[in-house]
Amino acid sequence: MKVFVNDILEKFSEAGHEPKRFIIKKIKTINENIHAVIVDIDDEKTEQLVAISVLQDKNKYKVIKNIQ
Numbered sequence: 433m434k435v436f437v438n439d440i441l442e443k444f445s446e447a448g449h450e451p452k453r454f455i456i457k458k459i460k461t462i463n464e465n466i467h468a469v470i471v472d473i474d475d476e477k478t479e480q481l482v483a484i485s486v487l488q489d490k491n492k493y494k495v496i497k498n499i500q
Contacts (some may be wrong), residue, residue, distance in 0.1 A: 435468065435487050440497040453496070454480075 435441070435456060443452045454470040457479065461467070466484045487493050 435484065435495060436498065439495050440473070441470065441487065441493050442496045443493050444491065459484075 437456050437459060439456050441454045441456065443454065445451050453473045455473055456468045457471050458469040459466060460469065460481070462481075467481050468484060468487060470480050470482055470487075472478055472480075
């Protein structure tokens, strides 16, 4: 799965909870590994740093909108 800045992601959640949506704000390289800074669409003040490999796990996240 390809991910780009400004893509909207949906994180699958536990049963009974609504999935959360995030937008990718930045791409960073840390110790030669690629990470993305994601922000919850409902709470734009909280940023999370997530490895790209985690975002590509189809059991945890899916891209719901590509903005190019």
